[in-house]
Every structure is written in C-alpha cells, then in structure tokens.
Amino acid sequence: MKYMDHAGNPFASLSPTVWRGSTVVFDTFEDFVSRKERQPDGYSYGITGTPTARGLERRIADLEGAKHCVLMPSGASALITTVMAFVRAGDHLLISESCYGSLKTFSRQWLANMGVDVEFYPPTIDAEIEALIRPNTKMICMEAPGTVTMEMQDIAAITEIAKRHGVLTMLDNTWASPLFFRGIEHGVDFVVQAATKYFSGHSDVLMGSVSLDNFELYGVLREAQSIFGQAVSPDDCFLVERGLQTYALRLKEQGQKALRIARWLETVPEVKEVLYPPLESHPGHEIWKKHFKGPGCLFSFVLQAPPSEEQFGVFFNALKEFPIGASWGGTHSLIAYYPASQQATRRFSPTDQSIIRVSIGLEDEEILREDLQQALAAYSRILY
Numbered sequence: 001m002k003y004m005d006h007a008g009n010p011f012a013s014l015s016p017t018v019w020r021g022s023t024v025v026f027d028t029f030e031d032f033v034s035r036k037e038r039q040p041d042g043y044s045y046g047i048t049g050t051p052t053a054r055g056l057e058r059r060i061a062d063l064e065g066a067k068h069c070v071l072m073p074s075g076a077s078a079l080i081t082t083v084m085a086f087v088r089a090g091d092h093l094l095i096s097e098s099c100y101g102s103l104k105t106f107s108r109q110w111l112a113n114m115g116v117d118v119e120f121y122p123p124t125i126d127a128e129i130e131a132l133i134r135p136n137t138k139m140i141c142m143e144a145p146g147t148v149t150m151e152m153q154d155i156a157a158i159t160e161i162a163k164r165h166g167v168l169t170m171l172d173n174t175w176a177s178p179l180f181f182r183g184i185e186h187g188v189d190f191v192v193q194a195a196t197k198y199f200s201g202h203s204d205v206l207m208g209s210v211s212l213d214n215f216e217l218y219g220v221l222r223e224a225q226s227i228f229g230q231a232v233s234p235d236d237c238f239l240v241e242r243g244l245q246t247y248a249l250r251l252k253e254q255g256q257k258a259l260r261i262a263r264w265l266e267t268v269p270e271v272k273e274v275l276y277p278p279l280e281s282h283p284g285h286e287i288w289k290k291h292f293k294g295p296g297c298l299f300s301f302v303l304q305a306p307p308s309e310e311q312f313g314v315f316f317n318a319l320k321e322f323p324i325g326a327s328w329g330g331t332h333s334l335i336a337y338y339p340a341s342q343q344a345t346r347r348f349s350p351t352d353q354s355i356i357r358v359s360i361g362l363e364d365e366e367i368l369r370e371d372l373q374q375a376l377a378a379y380s381r382i383l384y
Contacts, residue, residue: 017051067215087116091136117136128320142158142169159188174192174197177363252287254360263279300358302356315378
C-alpha cells in the first residue's frame with residue numbers, strides 16, 4: 001500500500017505503516033457533525049482504530065473467511081465484549097463448561113447478578129443442546145477443544161440448531177485457528193481468536209479478534225468496542241501483523257511436534273491419560289478428524305496420582321527446558337498446572353485428577369522430549 005510522506009512524496013514498504021493517534025481531525029464543520037456516520041468501518045475517534053488496526057482487521061477477516069473483524073485488547077476482552085454487546089437482562093445464556101475461565105467467571109459473578117439467566121452445559125452435548133434452548137435463549141458460547149480439558153464439540157451441529165431457533169453463537173477458536181478450522185464456514189456468528197497466541201506468536205502482545213459476516217451485528221459490536229473503550233495499540237497491531245507472516249509455518253511445525261510428543265507420552269508408565277483430540281484414544285477424535293484440518297500445539301495430560309498433590313512439584317521443579325506459565329501458542333514451549341481441586345468445582349469434567357498442560361514451541365523436539373523424560377523419572381521415584 002502506498003502512502004505520502006509529509007512532503008507529499010510517495011512511499012511504499014513491505015512493513016505495514018504504524019498510524020498512531022487518539023484524535024481524528026475533520027476538514028469541515030459538516031464532516032465533524034456527521035462523524036458517527038463513518039462507523040463501523042471509518043475513523044471518527046482513535047478508540048475505534050486507525051488505518052493500522054483496520055489493515056490487521058482485514059487480514060484476520062480474510063484468514064477467517066469472514067467479511068468483518070473487530071480487534072480487542074485481549075482474547076478475554078473479545079469474548080466478554082461480544083457477550084455484553086448482545087445479551088441483556090432477562091436473556092438466557094448458554095456457556096460450555098470448557099470455555100475460557102474469565103468468560104465463565106464474568107458470567108457467573110456479573111451477568112447473573114444483572115438479570116441474565118446463565119446456564120453452563122456439558123461440552124460434549126452436541127446436538128442434544130436443543131433440549132436446553134428456551135424462548136429467551138440469546139447466545140451459545142463454545143470453545144473447541146477446551147484449552148485445559150480438551151473436550152471436543154460438534155460446532156456444525158450446534159450452530160445448525162441455534163440458527164433454527166434464532167440463537168446467536170460464539171466460538172473461541174484459538175486452539176485450531178482459521179488454519180485448521182473456519183468457524184464462519186460452519187455457521188458460527190462470532191469467531192474469537194486470542195491473537196496473543198498463534199497470530200502474535202512471540203509471547204509479547206495481548207490482543208483478541210472477533211470475526212463475523214453479518215453487517216448489522218458488526219455495527220453493534222463496533223459500537224460496543226467504542227463505548228467500552230476497548231482500544232488496541234497500533235504498535236501491537238504491527239507486531240501481530242509481523243507475527244502473521246510466519247503463523248502458518250509455526251503452527252504446522254508446532255502442531256506436528258505436539259502430536260508426536262503426545263503419542264510418546266501415551267506410552268510412558270507415569271502418564272495416566274493424554275487429553276488431545278488428534279489422538280485416536282481421545283473421545284472427541286472422530287469429530288476432530290471430520291471437521292479439523294490439523295493438530296494444535298496445545299495438549300494436556302494426567303499423571304498417575306502421587307501420594308500428595310504437593311509432590312507434583314517434583315515433576316515441575318525438575319524441568320529445565322519448559323518454563324512454567326499459563327499462556328501458550330508462542331515460539332517458546334510452556335507448561336502449566338491445574339489442580340484436582342479446580343476440576344472438582346466443575347460440573348462436567350473429563351477427569352477428577354490434576355491436569356498438566358503443555359504448549360509445544362519451536363525448540364528441538366528431542367531436547368523437549370528428554371526434558372519431559374527426566375522430569376517424569378524424578379516423579380517416578382516418589383511413586384514407586
């Protein structure tokens with residue numbers, strides 16, 4: 001794209017231009033008075049975006065196979081702002097138990113106290129969700145697979161039922177991303193990505209995106225983004241744009257590496273269960289195989305139970321190559337811990353045991369495997 005510098009000279013670059021600005025100025029009085037008519041795509045104030053943000057939104061919309069996209073400051077912001085834009089007191093909201101924790105907490109502790117009837121449903125309910133739909137059901141929130149417990153959902157079956165009942169659907173599609181699953185093509189109204197993860201890819205940016213087809217819904221969402229002050233930094237947009245240049249290469253490499261490591265972990269005596277839909281042993285494997293085009297880099301596993309939960313620290317503290325952290329999807333591998341007590345608070349969980357979640361990065365696969373192997377050996381000494 002060509003731009004003009006301050007002297008009027010043309011300028012073109014392989015890098016996207018970073019437009020910074022909080023205030024948009026107008027040529028005439030009439031332009032200023034009618035500034036709100038520029039939305040949802042135009043520029044009326046910096047909070048709704050600059051050309052830098054619009055360029056990234058177009059890029060993500062193209063990846064998703066969508067007509068529109070709205071950027072938000074984080075994946076959590078994208079989920080919660082979308083719900084807030086459309087759900088009102090008296091509405092019924094259905095949320096998968098495997099959805100992102102902040103969305104569930106917000107719905108339970110805030111929306112429920114604002115008069116919204118919040119109901120959590122089993123992540124593997126699929127077409128049986130029709131029995132839960134009421135006349136006042138407004139939206140169904142999905143995540144496939146759940147990014148801790150890894151349950152699969154039949155997104156196509158759920159969206160088909162939702163459309164027949166006039167219910168909106170939202171999908172957190174960060175695990176697969178549009179490279180491996182396009183929610184818009186399966187009838188989802190709002191497809192959310194935590195761009196913090198694969199799109200950025202380097203663990204240095206927080207951002208979320210919501211992609212959609214319907215122009216009327218897009219206008220409402222853009223207005224909500226503005227009213228709630230959910231602005232994104234143009235410099236962060238630049239970093240995500242740069243991350244997208246290697247996104248497909250990274251995800252394919254990390255996904256295949258994760259699949260091989262997950263298969264190996266299934267053979268290790270200290271491992272009780274590996275939670276990862278691309279594995280044939282996973283209950284949701286057939287759904288994954290039917291609708292998804294590749295494996296994500298994130299999986300979980302359950303160890304043989306130790307004498308006490310504190311002794312999980314033996315495994316984690318023995319690791320040398322895996323930093324302990326709660327995010328995922330970047331170039332660096334990560335590992336995280338979710339205690340059994342957390343699973344006990346859920347109504348629908350595939351396990352009542354503590355969960356270890358692994359994000360596979362771009363490090364040498366053999367080094368990662370050896371690190372897990374020596375940490376499991378240390379753990380084995382307290383088991384046997």
